[in-house]
Amino acid sequence: MISLRKIWTVAERDIRMFLRYKFLLIMRAIWFVSQISLFGLVVNTMFTTKVQNAVGGSYFNYYAAGIIITMLYSTAVFIGYDIYEEADHGVIEYLLSVPVSRKELVLGRSIGGGLRSFMYVGPMMLFVLYLLGVSSFLQLLLALLSLFLFTFGVAGFSITLAVSIKSSDRFDILMGVTDALIVRLSTTLYPIAFMPQYYAGIASFNPLTFAADLFRWGAGMESTALTPPLLSAFGIIAFFSIFTFLGIFLHERRLEGGGWQ
Amino acid sequence: MISMNLADLFIMAIVYTNMVNPTITKEYVSYFVFFAPGLTITALFAAAFMIGREINMEVRREISHYMLSLPVKRWELAVGRVLAGGIRGIIYMAPLLATTLVITYIYTSVLPSLLQLLTIIVALFLISIGTSGLSIALAVSTTSFEKYITARGVVYYVLFFCSTVFYPMDLIKSALPQLTFIAQYNPLSCGADLSRAFLLGNPPFTPIMLIDIAFFALIFTSLAMVAYMKVTQK
Numbered sequence: 219m220i221s222l223r224k225i226w227t228v229a230e231r232d233i234r235m236f237l238r239y240k241f242l243l244i245m246r247a248i249w250f251v252s253q254i255s256l257f258g259l260v261v262n263t264m265f266t267t268k269v270q271n272a273v274g275g276s277y278f279n280y281y282a283a284g285i286i287i288t289m290l291y292s293t294a295v296f297i298g299y300d301i302y303e304e305a306d307h308g309v310i311e312y313l314l315s316v317p318v319s320r321k322e323l324v325l326g327r328s329i330g331g332g333l334r335s336f337m338y339v340g341p342m343m344l345f346v347l348y349l350l351g352v353s354s355f356l357q358l359l360l361a362l363l364s365l366f367l368f369t370f371g372v373a374g375f376s377i378t379l380a381v382s383i384k385s386s387d388r389f390d391i392l393m394g395v396t397d398a399l400i401v402r403l404s405t406t407l408y409p410i411a412f413m414p415q416y417y418a419g420i421a422s423f424n425p426l427t428f429a430a431d432l433f434r435w436g437a438g439m440e441s442t443a444l445t446p447p448l449l450s451a452f453g454i455i456a457f458f459s460i461f462t463f464l465g466i467f468l469h470e471r472r473l474e475g476g477g478w479q
Numbered sequence: 480m481i482s483m484n485l486a487d488l489f490i491m492a493i494v495y496t497n498m499v500n501p502t503i504t505k506e507y508v509s510y511f512v513f514f515a516p517g518l519t520i521t522a523l524f525a526a527a528f529m530i531g532r533e534i535n536m537e538v539r540r541e542i543s544h545y546m547l548s549l550p551v552k553r554w555e556l557a558v559g560r561v562l563a564g565g566i567r568g569i570i571y572m573a574p575l576l577a578t579t580l581v582i583t584y585i586y587t588s589v590l591p592s593l594l595q596l597l598t599i600i601v602a603l604f605l606i607s608i609g610t611s612g613l614s615i616a617l618a619v620s621t622t623s624f625e626k627y628i629t630a631r632g633v634v635y636y637v638l639f640f641c642s643t644v645f646y647p648m649d650l651i652k653s654a655l656p657q658l659t660f661i662a663q664y665n666p667l668s669c670g671a672d673l674s675r676a677f678l679l680g681n682p683p684f685t686p687i688m689l690i691d692i693a694f695f696a697l698i699f700t701s702l703a704m705v706a707y708m709k710v711t712q713k
Binding site for chain 2: 240241244245247248249251252253256257259260261262263264265266269394395397398399402403407408412413414417
């Protein structure tokens with residue numbers, strides 16, 4: 219029987235640990251500010267009227283919403299790096315000895331990884347929502363609930379990869395490549411209509427596309443969303459379920475026995 | 480980092496090419512061709528800037544005391560650190576420069592002359608050691624980790640985004656007129672525009688580009704050397 223209290227204890231630990239990553243927190247915040255105040259503003263003047271119309275009138279608004287999703291993603295995957303830090307310092311073995319089941323451990327870590335990402339990006343999200351304006355609070359609430367699940371799914375994805383690979387160098391490389399591709403092959407930065415077909419096909423099934431479309435729908439930018447909100451929500455739920463299940467499965471089988479490189 | 484740079488070029492730049500107003504990039508063939516030289520600069524900048532983080536860690540952990548016990552003079556140590564950061568930038572950037580040359584040749588059928596290529600490489604090397612020097616100077620300016628990261632982040636992203644790496648100068652002048660001065664004299668802008676001048680013929684080459692880069696390299700290399708020697712002696 220899974221104990222919610224134990225899951226929360228694990229999640230709370232991960233949330234507190236996040237505050238130690240000052241380098242990441244400060245750099246990402248400055249990155250966000252420079253994206254909004256420098257890159258986004260200049261790039262907005264670069265595009266054709268057709269593009270501006272396709273994104274609901276302002277590419278800057280479209281881009282600002284997409285940046286939030288990339289921030290959520292990049293901070294949620296950090297839990298995978300935590301696992302390697304812990305493996306390095308022998309903390310994994312300690313965690314395996316505490317009275318928390320493997321399932322509770324991985325669920326707690328997914329929730330903690332996702333929640334801390336959401337808490338960190340929250341103020342930036344509020345700022346972007348203030349810039350965009352919100353037409354329906356119910357739509358926004360539904361979108362935010364789905365984004366919660368999205369961050370849990372990303373954390374679960376990161377945990378799954380970390381535990382499967384068990385090599386920090388290979389994990390670093392794989393996450394770097396994944397990060398580069400998953401953000402650029404999605405609608406976080408640009409609408410799918412302007413992507414070459416071979417990129418558009420991948421972007422259509424990208425969880426970041428679902429998250430970005432849902433966030434824009436929640437903020438009232440319905441015309442810019444490629445996927446209907448219900449389908450996006452379903453895509454995010456599927457993504458979250460798959461990687462949480464895989465995370466639990468692999469965590470139980472791969473975590474013990476050492477072998478971390 | 481390589482995957483990020485290549486993804487920027489072969490995914491983001493390709494998509495942006497379909498979105499950008501053609502009148503803005505007609506002098507450069509397309510946005511994709513315009514961006515390629517800029518990407519070389521971003522790669523060089525990112526790689527050369529990394530050394531500062533390592534040196535800041537050494538200063539905070541007082542590993543610099545060990546460095547002083549080595550049979551290396553202090554100024555040799557300082558020069559070596561700055562040079563190392565610069566060479567790292569060059570090594571990392573080299574394949575991307577080759578990629579840029581291939582791309583510009585495919586689209587324009589023009590290769591730079593030997594002198595032009597040499598000028599590009601020298602300019603990039605100067606930017607690299609200047610960036611390394613800037614990073615080291617920042618790294619030794621404070622032992623507070625939070626202050627260092629904040630200063631590092633602000634300098635890094637202002638130089639990065641307030642330059643002609645991603646967009647032509649005219650757009651910066653219209654969208655952010657208050658930052659035009661920074662963008663114009665930003666060594667990243669000068670490096671990117673100098674590369675474009677020789678590879679694409681636009682913007683026209685002006686000696687100010689080289690002078691700006693040379694001054695940047697001289698000032699920050701000197702500053703880094705002096706600051707590093709002072710800090711290691713504490």
